[in-house]
Amino acid sequence: MLETLPISTTQSHELSDIIAKVLAGERLSYDDGLRLYQSHDLLTIGQLADLVNTRMNGGEYVYFNQNRHINPTNVCAFHCNFCSFARFTEDAPGAYTWTPDQIVERIRPDVHPRVTEFHIVGGLHPVLGFEYYEDVLRALKKAYPWVHLKAFTAVEIDFFAQLTGLDQETVLQRLIDAGLGSMPGGGAEIFHPEVRNKICPEKADAETWLAIHGIAHRLGLRTNATMLYGHIERYEHRVDHLMQLREQQDKSGGFNTFIPLRYHPENNNLGRRLDCTTAHDTLKTIAISRIILDNFAHIKAYWIMLTPPIAQLALQFGADDIDGTVVEEKIYHDAGATTAEQLDKFDLLRLIKAIGKTPVERDTLYNTVEIYGQPIKDYAPESHRTIRGEVKIAHIELN
Ligand code: V47
16 A cells, blocks of 8 residues: 555655655655744654554554543642743642542542553642652552553653752652653653743753663663744754654664644743644644654644644554543643543544544553454444444434
């Protein structure tokens, strides 16, 4: 199928040398990445990304998980200009901090045997102390021992190190002892100092963020990586970001998944730009990530940020993962996201099946929980069935 694509026959195409490189399985350079971004030929770039995804993941499967996000506190010592989630004092309007016990009880209605992951990130609380974060992990592990804890970005790890005077490796080791299973990819934003110094000057710099992931990989943790795009950065900064991630992965090898995060502009200092990002830019970013990050197994189209319809399209532009059920989401909803906070398993199956791909429920480390190879109606839950067991959507019955 791939060799019959228009991309294999376009000798005079503006990207023909890059197309030839991708078809030959060669690694792209910084300049190649920049030229892909400068091109408006989204369909060719998408076809190339789909080709890479097919080579790496077979192209047929799309991963999702049943997860639950937990943001223990929104009180934060840092003042990132793009952030709408943080409150700077305990008594600020909307500020909250949950105790470990409150967290355990708050999520109880949402936790069932097929929930395999808690995704835990939050504010850098100036007063609570490192023990609070350890206690959160311990309490969750005690109450729900089968659930993997994917917790704390490299920025949080760096903050804990500063708070305690411990080195980052010791901080990570203590969190592993408390139940940490892997690290999410947040806090990467844009590595280039021209941008980073403007949007999040207090945060760990690129070198520190990458070094902490390197340490985590050495300790046996798998981690993810993100890029926050669509604010003040230029294409040059995005491509530089991808190159730095690829280089770190060559060195330490423990990244599972790359997640481009579309900037949401409400309720923060950075605000909205006239030329803020578009669906076209999102699909291009997903596709270029897939092509450049030849050593990352997975690219995630995070439906909360992209909206389910765009996430669905992204699965044909190189992404092979759509994230999970999520259940409660604060970071993007505080920033103006209008998506739901939760999709149930059936919603995710429907999104994936509708483009002719096969949903694979996974755990955090990409072990298969279940492959959904049958027609969609076979997976309809009770709530979507008539009393005779037939599938209905609203008032319409499907047979
Ligand atoms: O680092 C903050 C971003 C990230 C805004 O590892 C914003 O599987 C858009 O990293 N508009 C945290 N984005 C979330 C994150 C993540 C999400 C899903 C899956 C995984 C994973 C990781 O959220 C932050 C920052 O880049 N963010 N504010 C905003 N206004």
